[in-house]
Amino acid sequence: MSQTVSPSIASPQTQQVLDVELRQVSKYFGGEAAIQDIDLKIREGEFFSILGPSGCGKTTTLRLIAGFEQPSAGMVLIQGRDMSRTPAHRRSVNTVFQSYALFNHMTVKDNIAFGLRVKRMGRSQREQRVADALQLVKMGSFAHRYPQQLSGGQKQRVALARALVNRPAVMLLDEPLGALDLKLRKQMQVELTNLHQQLGITFVMVTHDQEEALSLSNRIAVMKDGDIEQIGTPSEIYDYPQTPFVADFIGETNLLQGEVEFADSQMLRLLTPEGTTVLVNRSEANLPDLKTAVVSVRPENIRLSQEAPLNEGNCYSGYVKHIMYLGTHLHCVVQLQTGERLTVMQPNRSEQSLTPETPVYVSWLPSDCLALAA
């Protein structure tokens, strides 16, 4: 199930090699905490994403690993070694910046060779490595161009190659696809996954795009206000969010808050202020412990029908308030008679004739929603 990172020092029985570890790390900028008491363990070879809204401290976390910032408290370890006294240029990590930060006065080839040149690698070996890196990102024919002659996607590839060519232990990617248009972004997502599998090195990516994080990562850390809310695999994060924030931020969800009317180890019954009763039989928390709770139900788990449904789950009547056509799906907002509004994602089937004001029933099984501590 979902895994939380314990603040304790790495236990000896874990056989996994940690490439990056943050222990109780805090960072203050002029008295304000950008991140506070963060613990993070990133395993060797994994694609790890740090996901959160802007200002949550995810970029600061990445900059602490890269060495551009020093922690106000706590410790950053790379491959088990304390990095407190190691400046950025002596760390075995390389960064791909959101702005690419290519050197405009150098050709593509010289940009990529820069890291090897400052490390005084011999010419023939350097040329070979640069050629390999260019081929890896499919930019071989652009070696003698200047960055300003390249498109956004091409610059992105050069930035990747410039980092990869140094064979770092860890690749740090700061919103690497943020500046690309949708189609190019999808394409580069595939290439990033391929690169990661081909090279087998650890990738740490910062993003605010939950879809990108879900589709690329082995594990995700969701951050909010300088704190880590949850760490887990994409399916753990999506199917078993531990907090209402995670449920809401990852994908779309409906959150219903209320008093717990009844709870045993199997089932919980929630009563919202509007008077809606919701049955839930799934939770990360121990159900009988909950006094107030938030129920999260995903739009795609809600069934929408014009006749009263037969199943015995949660079933309510209402009418369509708003409808948005998305091609494969219909995105509906349903106004319940009790007053709540629910978002429903409905496969687009031609036999349906949903228009605003159509009276409908919405229903879902108690096992299709999740109770969270409020």
Added chain:
Amino acid sequence: MRLPAFWPLPRTWQGWLTTALFAFMYGPILVLTVYSFNDSIRYTSVWQGFSLKWYESLFQDTRIFRALQDTLFVAIVAVAISSVLGTLMAIGLAKYYFPGKGVYRGVSYLPLIIPDISIAVATLVFLASLAIPLSIWTIIAAHMVFCLAYIAVVVSSRLGSLDPNLEEAALDLGATPAQALIQVLLPQLMPAIVAGCLLAFVLSVDDLLISSFTAGGGANPLPLEIFSRIRNGVKPDMNALSVLLILASGMIAALGEYLRYKGSMTDG
């Protein structure tokens, strides 16, 4: 009424206004240029035929050449020192955070706004109070005040348009802070540094006011020499000299602007 297809004069009142303004600005210079070729015995507004004799007499005037030497020496030394300090100042102000940074930044650009006469008087009073004798070095010191500010402003504006992660990218790839500065930051700033230097150079060559307050007996820059000669009546060789100065400054300023433009084009 339709105007003919070839019509060298403006077609609209806006065009006429623009022409009038340009005539107002450049008319005197044009007249000066024309009269520098006048074949007259002394200064006169009567055109007496084309001649290069004022240019000839100018090139035989050793006082003028000594003055030009002083001017170039002052400008080159002041600009050379200011280019290093001004660039470091701009980088420091962009890179580091410290309390009162805004005030510090404002103060460092202030010489651009302070009237030259104030700088001139203040420098003179300051030098006198410390009993420092006036010489060509005091002119250089005074010129550095505005050269420094000018170069720092031009470099700062270029720094502001650069990718803020450039230096970090170099460090990230293993460059030491010194390598990052020399191999990455300075080459990207170079067009702005050169442009700033050329513009500061023109300002220094052009300066009369500050030089006249801070020059001792030994030094006599060109503007001072011209000014002292004109007090006894304008001689046409001064026309010729002015024409040459205008041409030279124009070329340097144009080169500076071109470099700045080229630099901003490579931002991609």
